[in-house]
Amino acid sequence: MDSVIDLSPELWVATYETLYIVGFSLFFGGLGGLLLGIGLYTTRAGSILGNSAVFGTLNIIVNIFRPIPFIIFLAAAQPLARAVTGTGIGNSAIIFTLSLAAAFGISRIVEQNLLTVQPGVIEAARSVGAGRLRIILTILIPEALGPLILGYTFIFVALVDMSAVAGYVGGGGLGNFAIQYGYRQFNPWVTWAAVIVIILLVQAVQFLGNVLARKALRR
Amino acid sequence: MPLISLQDVTKSFPPGRRGGDPVRAIDNVSLDIEAGEIYGIIGYSGAGKSTLVRLINALEKATSGTIIVDGHQVTNVPDRQLRKLRLDIGMIFQQFNLFNAKTVWNNVAYPLRVAGKSREEIQARVTELLDFVGLADKASNYPEQLSGGQKQRVGIARALATSPKILLADEATSALDPETTHEVLRLLRRVNEELGITIVVITHEMDVIQTLATKVAVMDGGRIVEQGDVFDVFSNPRQASSQRFVSTVVRGIPAPDELAALRERHAGRIVTFSFRDGDSSQASVFLELAAAGVEFELIYGGINDIRGRAFGHLTLALTGPGASIDAALASLAARTTVKELS
Numbered sequence A: 001m002d003s004v005i006d007l008s009p010e011l012w013v014a015t016y017e018t019l020y021i022v023g024f025s026l027f028f029g030g031l032g033g034l035l036l037g038i039g040l041y042t043t044r045a046g047s048i049l050g051n052s053a054v055f056g057t058l059n060i061i062v063n064i065f066r067p068i069p070f071i072i073f074l075a076a077a078q079p080l081a082r083a084v085t086g087t088g089i090g091n092s093a094i095i096f097t098l099s100l101a102a103a104f105g106i107s108r109i110v111e112q113n114l115l116t117v118q119p120g121v122i123e124a125a126r127s128v129g130a131g132r133l134r135i136i137l138t139i140l141i142p143e144a145l146g147p148l149i150l151g152y153t154f155i156f157v158a159l160v161d162m163s164a165v166a167g168y169v170g171g172g173g174l175g176n177f178a179i180q181y182g183y184r185q186f187n188p189w190v191t192w193a194a195v196i197v198i199i200l201l202v203q204a205v206q207f208l209g210n211v212l213a214r215k216a217l218r219r
Numbered sequence B: 001m002p003l004i005s006l007q008d009v010t011k012s013f014p015p016g017r018r019g020g021d022p023v024r025a026i027d028n029v030s031l032d033i034e035a036g037e038i039y040g041i042i043g044y045s046g047a048g049k050s051t052l053v054r055l056i057n058a059l060e061k062a063t064s065g066t067i068i069v070d071g072h073q074v075t076n077v078p079d080r081q082l083r084k085l086r087l088d089i090g091m092i093f094q095q096f097n098l099f100n101a102k103t104v105w106n107n108v109a110y111p112l113r114v115a116g117k118s119r120e121e122i123q124a125r126v127t128e129l130l131d132f133v134g135l136a137d138k139a140s141n142y143p144e145q146l147s148g149g150q151k152q153r154v155g156i157a158r159a160l161a162t163s164p165k166i167l168l169a170d171e172a173t174s175a176l177d178p179e180t181t182h183e184v185l186r187l188l189r190r191v192n193e194e195l196g197i198t199i200v201v202i203t204h205e206m207d208v209i210q211t212l213a214t215k216v217a218v219m220d221g222g223r224i225v226e227q228g229d230v231f232d233v234f235s236n237p238r239q240a241s242s243q244r245f246v247s248t249v250v251r252g253i254p255a256p257d258e259l260a261a262l263r264e265r266h267a268g269r270i271v272t273f274s275f276r277d278g279d280s281s282q283a284s285v286f287l288e289l290a291a292a293g294v295e296f297e298l299i300y301g302g303i304n305d306i307r308g309r310a311f312g313h314l315t316l317a318l319t320g321p322g323a324s325i326d327a328a329l330a331s332l333a334a335r336t337t338v339k340e341l342s
C-alpha cells in the first residue's frame, strides 16, 4: 500500500504519458483511418467514386495489416518508425507505430459507419448538383457523425490497451508503469493502482464520447 | 420544342453476377414532355420508372440514345456541366431523403449553398419556400421531428430551392397515408399551376395519375407500352398492362368471375355501354331502350371524372323480345360503344 503512495509521482507521469501517446495516436491514426475509410467507402462499386481497382487494393492492404497483433507489428515496423521519426524507440516511435496500426482498424470502423448513411440521402445531394468532395464533407460525415464519435471512443479504449506494450520499445505510460513497478517488483498494489487509473480514464472518455454522440444524434 | 426529350434511350446495368446477362432497365424508349405538363409514368415494380427519371437528371448515364433537357444535351457531357444542369431539375423521393443531420432550414438552404448564392439571397429564398409549403414554424426542427407529409413538403421545398423548371417526383406519395397523399398532391398541383413547373410523377398508384397528371406513359419491362392524354388512356386503354392499371381505379367491364356472379342474380342479356365525353348521352340510350320495349336494370359500372371530362362503363341486364333487343342494340352501336357479354 505505502509503495503506491511513494510511487504516486511516477503514477501521474505514467498517466500523463499514456494520455500523450494515446492522444497523438488517436489524432494521427484517426486522421489516417478517416481518409482510408472514406477511400474504402467512396471507391466501392456504385458509390460516388466507384472504382473497383482502387477499392480492391485498399481492401487488401487493410485486410493484411489490420489483424497483425500489435506487439508483433511494433517490432516489424521499427525500421519504418526509425526512418520516419528518426528513432526506433521511445514515445515518438510508439506514437508513429500506434497511429499506423490504428489507422487500419479505424478505417473499417469509418467505412462501416459511412455505409449506414442511406444511399438516397447521397442521391438527394447529387440531385441538387453537389460535387463529390462537398458531399463527403457536408453530407456524408455529418450524417454519420453520431456513430463515428462512438467508433472513435471505442478506438480510444483500444489504443489505451495497445499502448500498454510501449515499454518494450522504451516508451512510457501506465502499462510500462504497471510492469516495471508492479509486476517485476512483486507488488500487486502498484499494478492495481495502474488498473484503477486506466478504468477511470476509460470511463471518463466513454462518458464524454456518449455525451457527444448523443448530441450529434439529438437523442 | 419539348422541354424534355428522350430518343431511343437504352440503359443497361451490368449483370448481377458474373456470366449473367446485363439488365436492360430501359429498352429503346422515346418520350417527349412539353413544358407545363404534369407527366405521369406508371408501371409495376421493376418496370424501369426510377431509372427513367434518373436518366433525366443524369444521376444515371444512358447506355445509348439521346436525352435533351431544356435544349441541353444530357448524354455525354462532363460532370461539371451536369451539376449545373441539375440546378434546373428538382427531385423528390419516396423515402424523402432529407439530410437528417440538418435542420429543415438547412435542408432547404443546401441547394442554394451549392449554387453559391449569397447569405441574403438564401435567407430570403428559404423563408419564401417554407411559407409556400406551409412549414415556416418548423424551420429549426430536425427531419426526425416531422410527420411523413411534413417531410415530403420539406423535400419539395428543397427541390424547388434553385427555382428549377422541372420537378421529378419518384413515388413521392407512396410512403404516405391517403389523407396525406392528397395534401401532397394538392401541393404538387400548386407547384405546377402557380410556379409553372413541369412535373414528372412516377407512381404505381393509378389514382395519383388520375388526380394529378395531364399525360401518362405506361411502362412495362423497360418499355413504354402506351402513352397519351390521361383521359384517353383511362377511357380506352389499349394494352393489357394499361387495362390492368386502369381497372384498379375505374369500375368498368366486369371481370369473368364477377360476370358469372351477375348472371346468377340477373335474368336476360348482359350488355356493357361505354360512354365518353362527347358521345351521345346516357339519357338517350335509356330512352331508346324504353321506346323499343326493352326492360333494363343497371347491374354494374360507374362514371369517372378526369379534370372535368367524364367517361364510364354501364353494364345493363336487358329483358324483352329478342328481336327488339337486337334492333335497339344495332341502332345504339352507331352512337356509343356497345359490348354484349357472353
Ligand SMILES: Nc1ncnc2c1ncn2[C@@H]1O[C@H](COP(=O)(O)OP(=O)(O)OP(=O)(O)O)[C@@H](O)[C@H]1O
Pocket: B013, B014, B023, B024, B025, B043, B044, B045, B046, B047, B048, B049, B050, B051, B052, B204
Ligand atoms: N443500379 C442498378 N444496378 C443493377 N440493376 C439495376 C440498378 N437499378 C435498377 N436496376 C434494375 O433495373 C430494373 C428497373 O429498376 P427501376 O428501379 O427503374 O424500377 P421501378 O419501376 O422504379 O421499380 P419500383 O416501382 O420497384 O421502384 C430492375 O430490374 C432493377 O433490378
Ligand SMILES: [Mg+2]
Pocket: B049, B050, B051, B170, B171
Ligand atoms: Mg422505383
